[in-house]
Amino acid sequence: MSSSTDSPTLTTETTQLSPQPDTETAQPTKKITLKSSDNQIFEVEEAVAMEFATVKSFFEDSPSSTDTVPLPNVTAKPLSQVIEFCKEQIKFKANPDEAQKKKYHSEDLLDVLNQAVADRIENKSVEYVRGFFGIDNDFTAEEEAALRQEHAWAYEGVDED
Amino acid sequence: MSSHIPFDIITRILSNLDIKTLLCFRSVSKGWRSLIDSSGFINTHMSLSIKTNTNNTLLILGEGGLNPINFDDLSPGDLLNLQDQPFISIGWQDVRLMGSCNGLVCLSNDDGDVVILNQSTREHKRILSLVRHGFELSVGSAPDKHWVWVSAYGFGYDAVSNDYKFVSIAKFLGIGFTFKESEMTIYSAKKDLWGVIKIPYDMLSTDDKMGVYVHGSLHWIAKGSIWRDIIVGFDLGLDEFREVPQPDYGGNIVIDIDLGVLGSYLCVFAKFRDRSADVWIMKEYGVEESWSKVFSISRNVLFYDSVRPLSYSRRGTEVLLELDEERLVWYGMETRRVVDVVIQGRKKERLEAVLCLNSLVPPDGNDRVGNSQQPTKEQKKNEEEEVLLDLVFLGVLGLMIELLNVCIFQLNFSI
Numbered sequence: 001m002s003s004s005t006d007s008p009t010l011t012t013e014t015t016q017l018s019p020q021p022d023t024e025t026a027q028p029t030k031k032i033t034l035k036s037s038d039n040q041i042f043e044v045e046e047a048v049a050m051e052f053a054t055v056k057s058f059f060e061d062s063p064s065s066t067d068t069v070p071l072p073n074v075t076a077k078p079l080s081q082v083i084e085f086c087k088e089q090i091k092f093k094a095n096p097d098e099a100q101k102k103k104y105h106s107e108d109l110l111d112v113l114n115q116a117v118a119d120r121i122e123n124k125s126v127e128y129v130r131g132f133f134g135i136d137n138d139f140t141a142e143e144e145a146a147l148r149q150e151h152a153w154a155y156e157g158v159d160e161d
Numbered sequence: 162m163s164s165h166i167p168f169d170i171i172t173r174i175l176s177n178l179d180i181k182t183l184l185c186f187r188s189v190s191k192g193w194r195s196l197i198d199s200s201g202f203i204n205t206h207m208s209l210s211i212k213t214n215t216n217n218t219l220l221i222l223g224e225g226g227l228n229p230i231n232f233d234d235l236s237p238g239d240l241l242n243l244q245d246q247p248f249i250s251i252g253w254q255d256v257r258l259m260g261s262c263n264g265l266v267c268l269s270n271d272d273g274d275v276v277i278l279n280q281s282t283r284e285h286k287r288i289l290s291l292v293r294h295g296f297e298l299s300v301g302s303a304p305d306k307h308w309v310w311v312s313a314y315g316f317g318y319d320a321v322s323n324d325y326k327f328v329s330i331a332k333f334l335g336i337g338f339t340f341k342e343s344e345m346t347i348y349s350a351k352k353d354l355w356g357v358i359k360i361p362y363d364m365l366s367t368d369d370k371m372g373v374y375v376h377g378s379l380h381w382i383a384k385g386s387i388w389r390d391i392i393v394g395f396d397l398g399l400d401e402f403r404e405v406p407q408p409d410y411g412g413n414i415v416i417d418i419d420l421g422v423l424g425s426y427l428c429v430f431a432k433f434r435d436r437s438a439d440v441w442i443m444k445e446y447g448v449e450e451s452w453s454k455v456f457s458i459s460r461n462v463l464f465y466d467s468v469r470p471l472s473y474s475r476r477g478t479e480v481l482l483e484l485d486e487e488r489l490v491w492y493g494m495e496t497r498r499v500v501d502v503v504i505q506g507r508k509k510e511r512l513e514a515v516l517c518l519n520s521l522v523p524p525d526g527n528d529r530v531g532n533s534q535q536p537t538k539e540q541k542k543n544e545e546e547e548v549l550l551d552l553v554f555l556g557v558l559g560l561m562i563e564l565l566n567v568c569i570f571q572l573n574f575s576i
Contacts, residue, residue, distance in 0.1 A: 121178070
């Protein structure tokens with residue numbers, strides 16, 4: 001689908017929540033530094049980082065860049081969980097009979113993603129949410145006005161964008 | 162594109178949102194309105210809140226009105242700043258809490274008005290009560306029955322008929338104030354009807370406290386033998402009373418017991434002669450052997466006549482207690498230290514508190530829409546495939562593409 005990179009020899013990699021200079025120069029794989037929207041720093045093995053479309057295009061656009069890659073769409077919590085998930089997936093690949101495990105992890109990841117999406121739309125305006133999910137408003141103007149009237153207080157103080 | 166988002170995924174996402182946001186999102190589209198209004202979604206949202214122990218509000222009822230405090234962020238030592246919510250400040254005199262269950266709170270005043278309120282949706286239903294909580298003229302009583310005294314009340318959920326019920330127990334006293342009999346008035350929110358049944362128990366009326374709702378039943382303390390009071394439970398689904406076994410207090414003489422809920426278990430505060438107390442929870446409902454002692458209150462640390470536990474603190478080392486309907490304290494279970502909850506600008510007044518879930522449950526007990534949208538059997542099948550599809554759809558939506566790329570790759574790889 002989205003990726004053709006084959007990296008069957010990937011090993012599990014640790015992620016670090018605090019910035020740390022890369023002192024392990026002997027290590028064969030390069031590390032990439034990712035920065036979440038809330039300014040948390042993650043060091044991830046290059047092969048893993050390249051699975052992130054944003055990271056990939058970042059380096060394609062500026063191949064010699066050594067900068068930290070900003071990920072403005074995601075906060076630290078879901079990002080760390082997705083990285084954890086990937087590590088587990090890699091472990092799993094070494095042991096493909098554990099089909100149950102895979103499902104378990106998929107469900108876990110789904111929870112993380114759902115929470116992350118929920119965080120993005122919490123207290124947002126109805127118009128924002130329609131745009132976000134690409135939903136057509138199928139209410140008439142009168143119906144919508146009546147609905148808003150039912151809980152008018154709930155529309156106070158929402159973020160418009 | 163919206164038609165491609167599986168309903169299951171939307172349900173999962175919306176289950177993580179707060180009530181205010183969900184009420185707004187009812188006007189996103191017709192599909193979203195039906196989903197958010199469905200009893201299936203309301204229950205899913207409630208289950209997730211219970212599972213993650215979030216979406217809790219501490220409701221404090223004082224003379225000034227009903228004040229909601231966000232319990233998710235509350236820690237021992239925090240100063241409370243009460244702001245009466247105008248939507249529930251209805252100018253009643255002497256309002257009392259009758260009970261709370263699944264996000265609904267039942268309130269009553271001296272005139273016998275009863276209101277079922279969902280404080281997070283701000284919806285309420287007013288019902289007319291037949292009885293008051295003070296002295297009252299007996300209704301159709303025989304000449305030898307002199308008094309009616311409402312000794313107990315409660316509010317809870319009846320899972321059998323998917324209904325919310327408010328009950329009040331009236332006591333008839335004969336000549337010399339001897340106990341004659343009790344009757345219980347049951348109000349069904351769904352049917353909007355009152356019914357009356359005779360009951361064989363003499364509920365202790367000294368505290369005039371609300372019934373404790375656990376495991377589909379309301380619980381009170383009733384007079385047993387001279388030596389011992391008993392715990393009675395009324396099953397709201399079966400309309401049946403039963404005596405609930407008590408912990409084995411050993412050789413200690415228990416002078417007073419108070420009931421409550423702690424972490425969804427029925428809980429007993431057993432007070433001894435020296436005013437120290439042991440606190441027990443019943444881990445398996447109805448099973449005597451499952452009572453286990455969770456902590457003790459040393460003598461000279463906490464003085465009270467009646468106590469009602471409200472909740473554990475978020476870190477789980479303290480319990481929040483309401484004492485004598487006038488004081489809120491955090492009690493450290495290990496440290497045995499007491500920290501008073503300081504309420505800013507509070508005058509000396511009666512105070513009642515209850516922990517209430519933030520939910521979408523309508524106060525009239527009826528569904529907002531007829532049929533809830535449940536996942537079909539087909540959806541339940543091939544769950545694994547579905548999860549994969551869900552992830553792909555999320556990717557299509559462009560939500561956090563960089564994250565999803567990783568997992569889609571991972572899932573593809575493992576196929």
